[in-house]
Amino acid sequence: MSEPAPIARKSPGQLNDEMLSSLGTPVWRWYALAFVLGAVVAWGLYAFWHMVSTDMSCTGLNRPVMWGIFIVSFVFWVGLSHSGTMVSAILRLSRANWRRPILRAAEAMTVFSITVAGLFPIIHLGRNWVFYYLLPYPNQRGLWPNFRSPLLWDAMAITTYIIGSTLFLYLGMLPDLAIVRDRSSGWRRKLYAALAMGWRGSAREWSVYRKASTLMAALIIPVAVSVHSIVAFDFAVTVVPGWHSTIFPPYFVIGAIDSGVAAVITLMIVVRKAFRLEEYLTPEHFDNMGKLLLVISLLWTYAYFVDVNITWYAHEPIEWEMFSFMANRYT
Structure with a gap:
């Protein structure tokens, strides 16, 4: 395999191809990461719903600790x-x-x-x-x-x-x-x-x-x-x-x-x-x-x-x- 060309020797087309490679078809790792991050968001939404349905004290906020x-x-x-x-x-x-x-x-x-x-x-x-x-x-x-x-x-x-x-x-x-x-x-x-x-x-x-x-x-x-x-x-x-x-x-x-x-x-x-x-x-x-x-x-x-x-x-x-x-x- 040939050595990658130094940046100074690469054409604008080559640079653009390398920079835009992440916009191609997603691989399985992308879907796995999206699933994990989606689960974190769902967990946060559940915690927010629990706080709204009960009260703010579930987060540890109460007098005199208001922040x-x-x-x-x-x-x-x-x-x-x-x-x-x-x-x-x-x-x-x-x-x-x-x-x-x-x-x-x-x-x-x-x-x-x-x-x-x-x-x-x-x-x-x-x-x-x-x-x-x-x-x-x-x-x-x-x-x-x-x-x-x-x-x-x-x-x-x-x-x-x-x-x-x-x-x-x-x-x-x-x-x-x-x-x-x-x-x-x-x-x-x-x-x-x-x-x-x-x-x-x-x-x-x-x-x-x-x-x-x-x-x-x-x-x-x-x-x-x-x-x-x-x-x-x-x-x-x-x-x-x-x-x-x-x-x-x-x-x-x-x-x-x-x-x-x-x-x-x-x-x-x-x-x-x-x-x-x-x-x-x-x-x-x-x-x-x-x-x-x-x-x-x-x-x-x-x-x-x-x-x-x-x-x-x-x-x-x-x-x-x-x-x-x-x-x-x-x-």
């Missing part, structure tokens, strides 16, 4: 959603050419993660069927949302972030959708033709595409920062000792970027092995992502230190009591 696994999962998934936004947007603006093989996976992770995150505030409501009360719209009941409620902040932030991230992902996929369109037939060709919006790859289209991508990258970064700052306000505006701190917004943003970059690296490992992309996801990409993760981890460590240092310096009685309790119990 639990739902708010933790919400923060976790919102943090992961920063992966594609920050990795793709920052590296695009810095014109780092090595970013190209990881852009689509990172951007797709953003959309999927923020969509999952949006489910948890709805689940946490208890009366899930009135979730639309969170949206500020005119209604016959004369109701108006309480703008001091963190749930309303989360709904507005997540909605904005989902729209922005989806547009960011879709814009980057236009050339890819056009390639799939040209290699499809039947109803799939019609579907991809509609999604590709008539892309032909002309010089003018590429010029507009680059300008639009740069503009979206510049706009999506402040949106991502504001979203996780709002999530931090869910905790910071309370009077709970240890949470009532002004360092929380930047602390949460840095922590979200840290977890997002780590998630991208993990996804790269899985995708590289599952789709045999060793030629495209090289050690150079992992090395560069590791350096980025190291820098962000150092920033997160500094934010963690500032959080503790404020408690020590201010020496507020209730804050210091909580700090002393944790220090004595966990050290």
Whole structure:
């Protein structure tokens, strides 16, 4: 068997064939994975039905513990959603050419993660069927949302972030959708033709595409920062000792970027092995992502230190009591 040709020597047709090989006829492993994931979804739907038919106490939520696994999962998934936004947007603006093989996976992770995150505030409501009360719209009941409620902040932030991230992902996929369109037939060709919006790859289209991508990258970064700052306000505006701190917004943003970059690296490992992309996801990409993760981890460590240092310096009685309790119990 001949050695595979290096990427630099492969024609665009060869590259496209290798990248689109996963769109072929599914093998038995695909059906097995779909069955397992479907079983997990069915299990989750049953758990949700059980919670609605009984009450929220089955999840461990009760007075005085009003927040639990739902708010933790919400923060976790919102943090992961920063992966594609920050990795793709920052590296695009810095014109780092090595970013190209990881852009689509990172951007797709953003959309999927923020969509999952949006489910948890709805689940946490208890009366899930009135979730639309969170949206500020005119209604016959004369109701108006309480703008001091963190749930309303989360709904507005997540909605904005989902729209922005989806547009960011879709814009980057236009050339890819056009390639799939040209290699499809039947109803799939019609579907991809509609999604590709008539892309032909002309010089003018590429010029507009680059300008639009740069503009979206510049706009999506402040949106991502504001979203996780709002999530931090869910905790910071309370009077709970240890949470009532002004360092929380930047602390949460840095922590979200840290977890997002780590998630991208993990996804790269899985995708590289599952789709045999060793030629495209090289050690150079992992090395560069590791350096980025190291820098962000150092920033997160500094934010963690500032959080503790404020408690020590201010020496507020209730804050210091909580700090002393944790220090004595966990050290």
